[in-house]
Amino acid sequence: MLDQINTQIVDLLGPAGPLIVVGGLAFVLLLACIPMMLSAKPDPLDKLASDSRNRLEAETRQVLRETAKNDKLNKYAQFLEPQDVKEYSDIxxxxxxxxxxxxEAVRLYYFLQFALGLGLLxxxxxxxxxxxxxxxxPKQMAMYILGPGFVGYYAPKYWVTKRVQERQQTIQDGFPDALDMMLVCVEAGQSMDQAIVRISKELRPSYPPLAEEFQLVSYEMKAxxxxxxxxxxxxxxCGVQDVSSFVTVLNQSASFGTSVADALRVYASEMRDKRVMRAEEKANKLPTKMTLTTMMFxxxxxxxxxxxxxxVGITEMGNMGN
Structure with missing residues (x-):
């Protein structure tokens, strides 16, 4: 029976007839499985886990974004904000x-990237x-068309990066003075909260970013x-290592019940020594940086x-010889 069917297939389709028939049957079976796969009901446990995960991400995004009801950019949030929670938190x-x-800082940031990129393009x-x-x-076309768009898209990112670096440098420069002032206030009998309020007022003319941070800390403590x-x-x-170490020292002092004044005295002394070492490091780098300028000028x-x-003398002698 099978031999007769095989002979008929070979006579009809040639030597590759059996392979063609098997491949055709496999293709038909695959087409028949597609409706079954589409109509299959999802697992209730998977659906429940997916719903819980989506609800948690939506709640997290809502808390992070603090969306206002009358926000004009709210309807464009999906275009002006990253949908991933981690990416949104990082930016x-x-x-x-x-x-x-x-x-609205995140939305304005992405809006500026979008607007400047398309505008300059x-x-x-x-x-x-x-x-x-x-x-x-084609090279000139890419340079004159895509170049401005590229510059416009990355200009906000460059601005924010430079702003972060300048702000961190200002905080790092003013932090030793803030520690000395905090130590004086604590040793004079003031509490840590009162010392932070006083520092936020005194440092504002010299180091505004650091004063803003201490002022925000005082407001949150009062709340x-x-x-x-x-x-x-x-x-x-702040994103500064000195501030992170200072926070660790205060938290450990509060956890172990040690004197805050003693911890501040030791840490303030270390910060003064570190500031002197940074100044010496910059002074030691200065001759190396000036070498190229000195050679050029x-x-x-x-x-x-x-x-x-x-x-000039050689040229004149050559002219006299001629």
């Missing part, structure tokens, strides 16, 4: 470290069409937030003064 922390604490396209013409090479959590939040907002004039008269 929000970066903007906090740059000093942008507004609840349109300007580059208009310049290319008006002044370059069809004779431009009843846990002191350890407030200090940890300050450490994250000193060696050429010196060569002109020394070699110039000889070159």
């Amino acid at each position: 929000k922390l970066t903007l906090l470290q740059a000093g942008y604490r507004g609840k 349109a300007c580059g396209l208009a310049y290319y069409l008006l002044f370059m013409g069809p004779d431009a090479t 009843g937030k846990d002191k350890a959590a407030v200090l940890n939040d300050m450490s994250e907002r 000193t060696v050429p004039p010196l060569l002109i003064i020394l070699v110039g008269p000889s070159a």
Whole structure:
């Protein structure tokens, strides 16, 4: 029976007939399985886990974003904000470290990237069409059209990065003075909360970013937030290692019941020594940085003064010989 069917298939389709028939049957079975797979009901446990995960992410995003009911950018949130919670938290922390604490900072950041990127891209396209013409090479077209768009898209990121670096440098420079002032206030009998309020007022003319951080800490403590959590939040907002170490020292002092004044005295002394070492490090780097500048602006004039008269004399002797 099977031999007769095989012979008929070979006579009809040739030597590869059996393979064609098997492949056709497999294809038909796959097509038959597709409706069954589409109509299959999901596992209730998987659906429950998925719903819980989606609800948790939605609640987390809502808490992080602090969306207002009358927010004009709320309807564009899915385009102006990352949907991933971790990515949103990272960019929000970066903007906090740059000093942008507004609840719309993330949306404005992405809006500026979007607007500047498209705006400069349109300007580059208009310049290319008006002044370059069809004779431009593909390299020139990419440079004049895509170049401005690239610059516009990454300009907000560059600005925020530079702002973070400048702010962290200011906090790092003013932190030893803040510790000395805090030590004086604590040893004079004031509490830590009163010392922080006093520091936020005294440091504002010299180091505004550090004064803002201490002022925010004082407001959160007055609102009843846990002191350890407030200090940890300050450490994250500053992004400076000295502040993180200071927060660790205060939390350990509170946990073990040791004297805050003694901990501040030791740590303030270390910060003063570290500031002196940083100044010495910059002073030691200065000659190396000045070497290239010195060579560029000193060696050429010196060569002109020394070699110039000889070159003129050789030229005159050559003219006299001729």
